[in-house]
Amino acid sequence: MSNKSPQSTSPTTHLPKCPTGIQGLDEITGGGVPRGRPTLVCGGAGCGKTLLAAEFLVRGAAQFDEPGVFMSFEETDAELKANVASLGFDLAGLARRKKIVLDHVYIERSEITETGEYDLEGLFVRLNHAIDSIGAKRVVLDTLEALFAGLPNEAILRAELRRLFRWLKDKGVTAIITAERGREQLTRHGLEEYVSDCVILLDHRVHDQIATRHLRVVKYRGALHGTNEFPFLIGDEGLSVLPITSLGLNHKVSSGRISTGIPRLDAMLGGRGFFRGSSILLTGTPGTGKTSVAACFAQAAARRGDRVLFFSFEESPNQIIRNMRSIGLRLEPLVQGGLLRFHAARPTLCGLEMHLASMFKEIAAFQPRVVIVDPITSLLVAGTDFETKGMVTRLIDFLKGGQVTSLFTSLTHGGHALAQSEIAMSSLMDSWLLLQDFEGNGERNRVLYVLKARGMAHSNQVREFLISSRGIDLVDAYIGPSGVLTGSARVAQTAREKAEALASRQEAARRQRELQRKRTVLEQQIAGLRSEYETEEVELRRMDEQAGARTHALTTERTELARLRHADASTAAARAPGQPISKSQR
Amino acid sequence: MKTSTVQRPRSGSHRRSAKIWQLRLYVAGQTPKSLTAFSNLKTICETHLKGRYRIEVIDLLEQPQLSKGDQILAIPTLVRKLPQPVRKIIGDLSDTERVLVGLDLRPAD
Numbered sequence: 290m291s292n293k294s295p296q297s298t299s300p301t302t303h304l305p306k307c308p309t310g311i312q313g314l315d316e317i318t319g320g321g322v323p324r325g326r327p328t329l330v331c332g333g334a335g336c337g338k339t340l341l342a343a344e345f346l347v348r349g350a351a352q353f354d355e356p357g358v359f360m361s362f363e364e365t366d367a368e369l370k371a372n373v374a375s376l377g378f379d380l381a382g383l384a385r386r387k388k389i390v391l392d393h394v395y396i397e398r399s400e401i402t403e404t405g406e407y408d409l410e411g412l413f414v415r416l417n418h419a420i421d422s423i424g425a426k427r428v429v430l431d432t433l434e435a436l437f438a439g440l441p442n443e444a445i446l447r448a449e450l451r452r453l454f455r456w457l458k459d460k461g462v463t464a465i466i467t468a469e470r471g472r473e474q475l476t477r478h479g480l481e482e483y484v485s486d487c488v489i490l491l492d493h494r495v496h497d498q499i500a501t502r503h504l505r506v507v508k509y510r511g512a513l514h515g516t517n518e519f520p521f522l523i524g525d526e527g528l529s530v531l532p533i534t535s536l537g538l539n540h541k542v543s544s545g546r547i548s549t550g551i552p553r554l555d556a557m558l559g560g561r562g563f564f565r566g567s568s569i570l571l572t573g574t575p576g577t578g579k580t581s582v583a584a585c586f587a588q589a590a591a592r593r594g595d596r597v598l599f600f601s602f603e604e605s606p607n608q609i610i611r612n613m614r615s616i617g618l619r620l621e622p623l624v625q626g627g628l629l630r631f632h633a634a635r636p637t638l639c640g641l642e643m644h645l646a647s648m649f650k651e652i653a654a655f656q657p658r659v660v661i662v663d664p665i666t667s668l669l670v671a672g673t674d675f676e677t678k679g680m681v682t683r684l685i686d687f688l689k690g691g692q693v694t695s696l697f698t699s700l701t702h703g704g705h706a707l708a709q710s711e712i713a714m715s716s717l718m719d720s721w722l723l724l725q726d727f728e729g730n731g732e733r734n735r736v737l738y739v740l741k742a743r744g745m746a747h748s749n750q751v752r753e754f755l756i757s758s759r760g761i762d763l764v765d766a767y768i769g770p771s772g773v774l775t776g777s778a779r780v781a782q783t784a785r786e787k788a789e790a791l792a793s794r795q796e797a798a799r800r801q802r803e804l805q806r807k808r809t810v811l812e813q814q815i816a817g818l819r820s821e822y823e824t825e826e827v828e829l830r831r832m833d834e835q836a837g838a839r840t841h842a843l844t845t846e847r848t849e850l851a852r853l854r855h856a857d858a859s860t861a862a863a864r865a866p867g868q869p870i871s872k873s874q875r
Numbered sequence: 876m877k878t879s880t881v882q883r884p885r886s887g888s889h890r891r892s893a894k895i896w897q898l899r900l901y902v903a904g905q906t907p908k909s910l911t912a913f914s915n916l917k918t919i920c921e922t923h924l925k926g927r928y929r930i931e932v933i934d935l936l937e938q939p940q941l942s943k944g945d946q947i948l949a950i951p952t953l954v955r956k957l958p959q960p961v962r963k964i965i966g967d968l969s970d971t972e973r974v975l976v977g978l979d980l981r982p983a984d
Contacts, residue, residue: 392943394946394948395946396946396948400961400962401964401965402962402963402964402965402973402976403964403965403973404964404966404967404968404969404970404973404974404977405912405966405967405968405970406908406911406966406969407908407949407950407951407952407965407966408908408949408950409948409950410903410906410935410949411901411903411935411947411948411949411950411952412948412949414903414935414936414939414942414950415935415939415942415943415947418939418940418942436948439948440948440949
């Protein structure tokens with residue numbers, strides 16, 4: 290039979306799944322819990338088992354048109370309705386509309402005496418009746434382990450539980466069974482051995498006095514699932530698991546730009562500021578002016594008419610308003626005008642999940658176009674780096690989805706820690722501005738530079754960052770052979786350069802004058818020489834003439850002498866050039 | 876055995892009809908356990924409560940909605956409705972001693 294045909298034995302590629310409708314859980318499990326099979330949800334007290342189960346039923350009834358039966362062994366119907374109503378589930382309404390049946394199974398050991406053989410057929414009949422009365426597709430048994438406390442004979446109970454899970458499968462309902470976490474095994478009474486298809490473990494851990502809930506899919510037979518521990522939170526709208534890995538990257542993007550509120554900074558960012566809907570990280574050591582830049586941005590945005598939500602985890606709103614007044618920012622009228630809203634909370638007030646939930650709530654209520662979180666690093670104390678990253682990812686995703694521009698400030702503590710917290714977050718950010726201070730010559734000066742700005746031609750220059758009573762301004766820092774100079778060193782350097790320039794100008798003028806003088810001297814010398822030369826020339830000419838006259842006289846004399854001696858043979862020989870023949874012929 | 880089988884108290888034997896015991900036996904179909912439980916119960920009642928008891932047998936297969944009222948899980952379950960307080964005894968009632976203790980009949984005798 291087993292190798293009869295390949296068709297019947299080939300495994301179906303997709304196990305039918307039943308969406309829970311719980312945010313994030315369906316993404317982790319790849320579509321939900323196994324359809325038509327029981328799923329075990331275990332965890333310690335107060336980690337949200339009942340809530341998860343209730344949400345599974347409520348969402349099933351409300352969203353997927355799958356009625357459900359909630360069989361509670363611990364809470365009464367009224368208690369259950371009240372408990373989940375606080376999380377926005379209208380269990381009572383669904384029960385009235387016959388979408389959900391609530392059945393409280395009360396079991397009190399002191400009222401029960403056991404004599405002889407029995408089985409739990411009563412429970413089966415009851416569950417069957419509840420399922421059939423509304424055509425339920427989903428069943429929750431919360432917490433089945435109460436039976437162990439109520440019924441003395443464990444052997445019978447275990448046999449009956451095995452039968453129950455078999456029966457649930459045969460019935461074709463998707464069931465969630467909750468169980469208390471055991472000491473050495475997943476559940477206190479080893480229910481995991483009966484429910485072998487899917488096991489989800491919930492955990493509520495306190496780390497550094499901050500409690501965070503985690504969810505992990507321990508086992509999911511026949512399906513791929515995320516094996517990590519995922520933080521989850523219980524908010525106004527039920528559970529929300531944060532599967533960081535599953536967040537999509539398909540936001541709409543805007544090419545619109547918005548000003549930073551600091552003209553020179555806009556100029557550094559390709560001349561027009563940040564992209565709308567982008568995420569900006571502003572890191573800096575203490576006292577570098579992160580909040581000031583953030584407030585400046587907030588003021589500029591609010592003055593443009595954009596609603597701005599400012600989450601402050603360090604200062605109270607009034608303190609920010611007062612402090613910003615000292616640098617010329619008037620935030621109060623913007624707050625009164627309803628364009629700027631502050632939300633201040635101490636990071637240690639609650640866990641990360643609650644912060645995230647309250648931030649989501651505020652954002653949803655105020656519908657801002659700009660969100661500022663100052664500083665995001667404060668939240669690190671409310672969770673681990675990984676959790677904070679997860680939260681920031683989630684937040685950025687949420688904000689980007691709504692085209693909200695977000696600015697996160699991040700406090701660093703100098704030195705090597707500079708790169709520590711940001712590495713985790715910087716990859717999520719579109720723009721990263723760095724504020725740093727330089728210490729030297731007995732003063733500290735701030736500089737700002739753009740570390741990255743996706744999608745724009747940004748300046749690679751370091752700018753000195755000045756905070757004055759007129760606001761924030763950026764000036765060119767001195768960058769020269771002796772390094773980057775800021776503050777009075779920059780002023781001194783500039784003055785020194787001025788002096789040097791003056792000196793060199795003076796030197797040049799002096800050299801010019803010297804040259805002029807030399808030229809004058811030379812010209813005088815030339816004039817002297819020339820006159821000397823002229824004198825000599827005249828003299829020479831005079832002497833020349835005298836010599837000529839003398840030669841002529843001599844020649845004349847010699848010719849005369851020859852003529853007198855009739856030495857005509859020598860007449861031709863003695864005839865010198867220039868001597869006219871006529872003379873000798875004469 | 877039928878649903879809602881009622882054993883009428885025999886009048887006159889005792890002048891304690893005011894203290895009629897109301898017993899309810901929950902079963903699910905005529906299983907051997909249910910039949911055993913019913914016969915055991917009848918024997919015990921005849922022995923200890925002769926003439927002042929009433930047994931109501933409820934078959935949950937026919938009236939499943941009734942399981943909720945008395946919080947029935949185990950089958951068979953005997954519920955002592957009267958006298959107060961309500962007591963529950965689960966099992967086929969084969970251990971007579973325990974049944975008597977469970978029904979508060981042991982100290983009385």
